[in-house]
Amino acid sequence: MIASAWTTKGNVTFLPDRSAIVIAQGGSAELNATTFSSGTIEFDMKSPGGNVGLTFHMRGDTGEALYFRPSADCATSNDCVQYMRIDHGIFEWDLFGDNQARALFGANVWNHVKLSVNGRSMHVWVNGTLVSAPRDNLLVGAFDSGTIKLHGPASYAHLTIAPAVPTDNPERSASAAAGDTHFVTRWLASSAFIMPSTFDAKLGQNIGVAPSIESLPATDTFGHVLYADPTGLINVTAALGEAQKGNAIVATWLKTVVTSEHAQVKRVSIGWTxxxxxxxxxxxxxxxxxxxxxPGASKMPDGRLSLDNGAFDLPLKKGRNEIDVLLDDNFGGGVQHFGWGLMMRLPDLEGVQLSTH
Structure with a gap:
């Protein structure tokens, strides 16, 4: 825990006895000359509160994060610890809301954290107790290896890193939606654009103006092919980056095809931001x-993306059916966004074929 081993940003202090690193709010310390893929990471951590933890498998501004929200009720709070993906520097809090858990993690006291990463699987222990984040212990980041960075406000001590035995490192799975064929796993996406907006006095913020199908771009302009990750998520942040900061609302059109053996109506579950x-x-x-x-425009759970967000009836004709979705990243003029994406699943696939290529 010495200054020469780290590249720092913001207010970072290395204790004279080399026992700990103290990182202020907004600061970070990236470990030099270390590439981590599989193995274990252990450290002690003390924080007054906020969102703190580490990022790993980082390449530039893309990777993965394990974060904590230290508080007096952390043992009973489902958002005490959270795993998420990072793309283009965006911490995607709201795309991975179900990758969080309670933990025996105290504020302003030392806590021991251990991560065991094996390929695309990760287990996390806090003060010796296994916690259930990420969901199904599944990693969904863009890379299998990269740098490690610690974030404040927090103090870190006794950091150890041990590599995994090479034979224990399975290959990364390329399967979408973890083999659940009920998800719509392939979409075409247009380039992002600023959409018309208007101020809604009832909600107290700008909202997108409802589009007409006539504004749909020509099919040959859909230059991005998006595939679902193992959770079924279409991650628009990864493909198109962050929405423009401020009051402008950035949107994209998504397109897929469903083939039906006959005219029918299918129920669809949908999650989105x-x-x-x-x-x-x-x-x-x-x-x-x-x-x-x-209020009044935030879906369960907590305005985050989940299949619990909504459901609707999908009317299908015999043969080819085109589904077009206008999706925007409207975050109320905030200075930071936390991911935008789409998830769509048909519980009943009888007589239906989804686009996969």
Whole structure:
């Protein structure tokens, strides 16, 4: 825990006895000359509160994070510890809301944290107790190896890193949605654009103006192919980056195809952030908002992306059916965004074929 071993940002202090690193709010310390893939990371950590922890498998501004929210009720709070992906420097809190758990993690006292990473699997212990984050112990970051960085406000001590035995490191799985064929796993996406918006006096913020199908770009302009990650998530942040800061609302069109053996109606579960309009064969069939922290426009759970956000009936004709979704990243003019994406699942696939390539 010496200054020469780290690259720091912000207010970072190395104790004279080399026992700990103290990192202030907004500061960070990145370990030099170390690439971590699989193995164990252990450290002691003390924090007054806030969102603190480490990022790993980092390459530039993309990687993964394990974060803590130290508080007096951490043992009973489901958001005490959270795992998430990071893309383009964006901590995607709201795309991975179900990758969090309670833990025996105290504020302003020393806590012991251990991560055991084996390929695309990670187990986490806090003060000797196994916690259930990430969900199903599954890592979904963009990379399998990269740097390690500690974030404040917190003090860190007794950091140890041990590599895994090479034969214990399984290959990364390329399967989408962990083999759940009920998810829509392939979409085409347009480039991001600023969409028309208007001020909603009832909600107290700008919202997107409902689009018409006539504003759908030509198919040959959809230059991005997006595949679901192992959780079924279409991660728009990873593909298109962050929404523009400020009051402008940035959007994209997503397109997929569903083939039906005959005319029928299928129930669909949908999760999204932040506003979505769904068209089937040119007709609007669903529209809703999931705006974090906005009463009346925030879906369970807590305005984060989940299949519990909503559901609708999908009318299908015999043969090819085109589904077009206008999705925006409306975060109320905030200076920082926390991910935007889409998740869609059909519980009943009888007589239906989803696009996979």
């Amino acid at each position: 932040r506003e979505a309009w769904v068209f089937v064969n040119g007709e609007l069939v669903y529209a809703d908002k999931n705006l974090y922290g906005v």
